[in-house]
Amino acid sequence: MSDEELVEVGRVTHYFTKISVAVVELSAPLAVGDRIRIRGPTTDFEQTVESMQIEHENVERAEAGQSIGLKVKERVREKDRVYKIVS
Numbered sequence: 001m002s003d004e005e006l007v008e009v010g011r012v013t014h015y016f017t018k019i020s021v022a023v024v025e026l027s028a029p030l031a032v033g034d035r036i037r038i039r040g041p042t043t044d045f046e047q048t049v050e051s052m053q054i055e056h057e058n059v060e061r062a063e064a065g066q067s068i069g070l071k072v073k074e075r076v077r078e079k080d081r082v083y084k085i086v087s
Helices: none
Strands: 005-016 021-026 035-039 044-048 052-054 067-071 081-086
Touching: 005 035
Parallel strands: none
Antiparallel strands: 005 021, 005 081, 021 067, 035 044, 035 081, 052 067
């Protein structure tokens, strides 16, 4: 685990409880298949990016400055930070 590095790629701006989707404002590129960690005062989990959307359209990659809809496996909260795991 010690050879992994976390690079911040965005911040949660909204969360849709019923569909488990977080809206993330990206500060760095993110792609489907990337491993991410979401952290906040009461949040801390890892997952692989399996589904990402921009304006209800599925995308494989998103760039810094874009807002994406990200399917998440646990509840997240506004202002939680999203990190990409790089090994």
